[in-house]
Amino acid sequence: MSNISELLGSQYPVIQGAMGVICNPELVAAVSEAGGYGLLATAFAEDPQEVRDQVRKTKELTDNPFGANLVVKNPLAAKFAEVLAEEGVGAVTVSGGSPKELTPFLQEQGIKVIVVVPTVDAARGAEAAGADAIVAEGAESGGAQGFGGVSTIVLVPAVVDAVDVPVIAAGGIGDSRGYRAAMALGAQGVQMGTRFIATKECIASxxxxxxxxxxxxxxxxxxxxxxxxxxxxxxxxxxxxxxxxxxxxxxxxxxxxxxxxxxxxxxxxxxxxxxxxxxxxxxxxxxxxxxxxxx
Ligand SMILES: Cc1cc2nc3c(=O)[nH]c(=O)nc-3n(C[C@H](O)[C@H](O)[C@H](O)COP(=O)(O)O)c2cc1C
Structure with a gap:
C-alpha cells in the first residue's frame, strides 16, 4: 500500500479531482466504491448547507472514504471547512492559492490537508504550511491553472525533489501508462479530472x-x-x-x-x-x- 492510500484510507492511490458541479455524490461514490478516492467540489456551492447535503448524500451511497476540495479564494471556504469537519470528511484538497489560512483549522479537526500546486515554490510553501501531501498539477490538466505553464513530466519530479511529503501527480493522466509514468517520476498517487468526465456515471451533458x-x-x-x-x-x-x-x-x-x-x-x-x-x-x-x- 502506498503512503497515499494509507493517508486517504482508499484501496488505490487514484484520486478523482474536484470538478465543480459534475462531481456530484453519485460520481464521487462510484470512484470510492471502485477503490479510488472521490472528491466533492465546493467551488460552486451557494451555501454551507449545500455542502452538508452533498456530503450526507455521498455517505448514503458509499461506506468507503471520500474527501472534498476547498478553493482558497472562495469567500465561503472557511465556512465550508467547518461543515466538512462536522461531517467527518477525512481529507481535503486545497487549491487556488496559499493553504496557510485553512490548514491549521483542518488539521486540528483531524482532516488531512493535500495542497494542489503548479510550481516548486508553491510546493515548498505548502510543505512549510504543514501540508500532509501535495498534488503537483501540470499545465496539460483541465480546469483552472496559473500562468507558469509547467508540464506534469517536469513538475512532478521537480516537486518530488523539493519536498519530503508524498506527491500526487495530476494533469494528462488517463490510463495505466500515465499511472506508471507518474510513479516513475516519483509520485505516490495520481489525481485525474478529464478521464472521469468521459464515464457513464458522470452527469456532464x-x-x-x-x-x-x-x-x-x-x-x-x-x-x-x-x-x-x-x-x-x-x-x-x-x-x-x-x-x-x-x-x-x-x-x-x-x-x-x-x-x-x-x-x-x-x-x-x-x-x-x-x-x-x-x-x-x-x-x-x-x-x-x-x-x-x-x-
Ligand atoms: C470540469 C473540471 C472542473 C474542475 N474544477 C476544479 C475545482 O473545483 N477545484 C480543483 O482543485 N480542481 C478542479 N479541476 C482540476 C481537477 O481536479 C484535476 O486536478 C485535473 O482535472 C487533473 O488534470 P486532467 O484533467 O488532465 O486529469 C477541475 C477540472 C475539470 C476538468
Missing amino acids: GIYKKTLVECGEIGTGVVNLGRFQMRVLRTPLAEKMIKGERGPENIFSPAAIKESWIKGNLEAGILPAGQITGMIHDIISVREVIEEMVG
Whole structure:
C-alpha cells in the first residue's frame, strides 16, 4: 500500500479531482466504491448547507472514504471547512492559492490537508504550511491553472525533489501508462479530472462528453480569465475567448455552469478539459477506468 492510500484510507492511490458541479455524490461514490478516492467540489456551492447535503448524500451511497476540495479564494471556504469537519470528511484538497489560512483549522479537526500546486515554490510553501501531501498539477490538466505553464513530466519530479511529503501527480493522466509514468517520476498517487468526465456515471451533458471524446490532443485551449487561466474544450465560445473577441462575463455563475456543463448549452459557458482528451476515445464506467489503471 502506498503512503497515499494509507493517508486517504482508499484501496488505490487514484484520486478523482474536484470538478465543480459534475462531481456530484453519485460520481464521487462510484470512484470510492471502485477503490479510488472521490472528491466533492465546493467551488460552486451557494451555501454551507449545500455542502452538508452533498456530503450526507455521498455517505448514503458509499461506506468507503471520500474527501472534498476547498478553493482558497472562495469567500465561503472557511465556512465550508467547518461543515466538512462536522461531517467527518477525512481529507481535503486545497487549491487556488496559499493553504496557510485553512490548514491549521483542518488539521486540528483531524482532516488531512493535500495542497494542489503548479510550481516548486508553491510546493515548498505548502510543505512549510504543514501540508500532509501535495498534488503537483501540470499545465496539460483541465480546469483552472496559473500562468507558469509547467508540464506534469517536469513538475512532478521537480516537486518530488523539493519536498519530503508524498506527491500526487495530476494533469494528462488517463490510463495505466500515465499511472506508471507518474510513479516513475516519483509520485505516490495520481489525481485525474478529464478521464472521469468521459464515464457513464458522470452527469456532464452528452455533448460535453462527445466533444471531449472526439476532439483529439489539440482539442483544448487556454482561456485567460484575468487572475488565472483555464484549459477548456475549443468550443466556438472558447475560440472567441481565446481570440479576445469575448470576455468571461456571465459564464461562471453556478447557473451558467449548470446550463453548459450539465444541460449542454455551449453558448452559456466553457467546458474545462485537459490534453488527455487525445487519449480518451470512449465512455466507460468509473470502475473500468480505475481497474485498467491499477491492473
Ligand atoms: C470540469 C473540471 C472542473 C474542475 N474544477 C476544479 C475545482 O473545483 N477545484 C480543483 O482543485 N480542481 C478542479 N479541476 C482540476 C481537477 O481536479 C484535476 O486536478 C485535473 O482535472 C487533473 O488534470 P486532467 O484533467 O488532465 O486529469 C477541475 C477540472 C475539470 C476538468
